[in-house]
Amino acid sequence: MAGYRDLLRTPGVGRIIAAQLTARFPSGMTSLAILLHIQHITGSYGAAGLVLAAASIGQAVAGPITSRWMGLWGMRQVLTLTTLICAASIIGIAVLEVPLPVFMTLGMIAGLSTPPVQPAVRTIYPKMVNSRQLTPLFSLDASLQEIIWILAPVVVTFVSTQISTVVGLLLIVVILIGGGAWFIASPELGRVRIPRSKRRFGKVLARPAVLLGTVIGFLLVGATAAVEAGVVATFGKGGIEAGVVLAVFSVGSLVGGLVSGGIAVSRWAMARRMGIVTIGLVVTTISLNVWWISGSLLVAGIGVAPVFAAVSAMTTASVKFSDTAEAFGWVNMGQLIGAAAGSAVAGFLIDGMGPGGAYWTAAIFAAVGVLVAVVFRGGFPDLRGRDPSPLPDTTTIPIQTV
Template sequence: MSSYRELARTPGVARIIAAQLTARFPSGMISLGLLIHVEHLTHSYAAAGVVLAAVSIGQAVAGPVTSRWMGRWGMRRVLTILTAIYAAAIATIAVAPLPVPALVALGLVAGLATPPVQSAVRTIYPKLVNARQLTALYSLDASLQEMIWVLAPVLITFLALQVSTVLGLLAVVVIAIGGGAWFILSPETGRVRIPPSRSALGRVLRKPTVLLATAIGLLFIGAAAAIEAGIVATFGEGGVESGLVLAVFALGSLVGGLGSGSIPMSPWSTARRLGIVAVGTALTLLWVDNPWWLGGALFVAGVGFAPALAVMLSSTSASVKFSETAEAYGWINTGQLLGAALGSMAAGFAIDGIGSIGAYVVSLTMIVGAALVAAVFHRGFPDLRHRDASPIPDTEPVQTIT
């Protein structure tokens, strides 16, 4: 824990972590908020699903593009404009009784304008701490983001169901504007300038580490989405067990992430940590109806979750030029969004076919696939046992007098 105490004493670290977590908090609220609001408005879950799909498509398409824009026009300018558009789109959905096609169009706009805070902050990190602290900082980031996925759904569900669906979405708008302003106005955001990338859009995917992290992230987050669907199917949407089991899953991830921050990362680390997730997921199949067993199994799975994500973040940072980091993280985020959609869809079909256990089978299949990809292509990950995770410096020809 000494590495985390050292991070806490580093100027700006606590502030930028708190600011980015607040700015990203709406990402844990928006899906449930839109689902409940659009269903209440149209009395159709199908319509709500189409609106959510439009948001997800917009986010997946925009991620690498808007992340890349930050190198051309600056982080503050891009984040400010996108936050304003995102907030306006969600606010319009909340207060205007619009037909479904208009809601879908606004959902697409909101998805396209989702501020790339995640890419921005992970680009700032290498400039905020020294190289020796970077791996621990990525582990801390991967661990603390679990708070978003535990607290945000609880808050939006309470507001939308107990008060008003309109108030729930307006709360998303207020947090997006407030958290976004805090992050945008933080001194660290203003001090870091991303050099414009000289390569074409998507060229960074030629880097084996970025391509692997994107593909593995798709399977990895897809497995998590399938697990969540299985838990809801097992205990029901209103079952208190669902929230408790998911909280234990997140707690395991938090414990694993904080505990692994100082462990050196080798090319095999991603496969090993995904293996822990696979073992925990396999244990769920033994007794899916028992919340105590399920919680224990998912705690084991969670222990490998944040550490695996931390390896992919650190490896990506160490494998690309600084000017490419934001776009690289944008592609990884796109892979994770696609994985969440595919995992949820596959789990839904499996649940309809063979019951809630089908979702756990889907999850196990995806996480084993992720671990196998990480193992077979382990040489695509850098060896960080004897080097730091700093990005490759951008260089350019320098004229000399001869």
């Protein structure tokens, strides 16, 4: 903890973490709010899953593109435009009564225009701290983002179930605009300029760590999305149990992330961390009792933030600085497609066999993640004793000869 205190004393670090957490707070609310709102309107979790899938696919498609745009047009310009469009589309979902395909279209627009805050801030981090502090900073970031998943589900579940789902969505819009404005106004966004990448779009996926990070993110977030759908289906009617259970899941992740900050990232790190998630999720399938699910999700959560931290550190250490934003855009794309897949599969299984189907979906996603991490462990960089900063951008320097 002393190391984290020293890290937060670094000029600008505490401020940028707080600003980006606020800007990303809606990410912990939007899926759950849309799920509750569309299910309330249509009476079907399957229909709600389709809207969530459309939003996640839109966000996934746009992720690498808007991230690369930040190197072309600047972070502030891209973030401002996407924030405004995203807010307008969520307002449309909240106030309009339209057929399901229109809701899916609005969800797609919201996804396409989701502000690329995460790629932006993870591109900025290496320019704010020294190489020794970078891996702990990624762990701290992955841990503190669990505050979003602890508070946001409780807030949006309470507002949506006790007041109305429309108010829940409009609350997201307020936070989206306010948090986005704070992050966009941060001095670091003016000081750090992402160089224009000289590689063609998508070339960064040739880096094994980026590709594997994208796949692992797909599987992990697919599992967590299925858990979210299952918890809502189990406890989401007439109370706040769903939000509390999801908060417990995030508490486990917060603790695990803080502990992992002092552990060196080796090639086996991903398999070990995904293994913890899998064990907890397999145990979750045994019973739908609120105490049982809370305890098993607490265990599963211990591995979640450490996986995200390892993905961030390995991605950063494997690419040039000019490619970091696009690389994190691809990694984020994998996570979002995972959210779409996990939500859609879990939604239809809930309709067909009850909430237990969602927990089995989550366990299978996580188990495949362990398998990938073990089989392809050689593709992950070993960061023990190594500088995890991005690779330097090099250019040709003209030399005058006599």
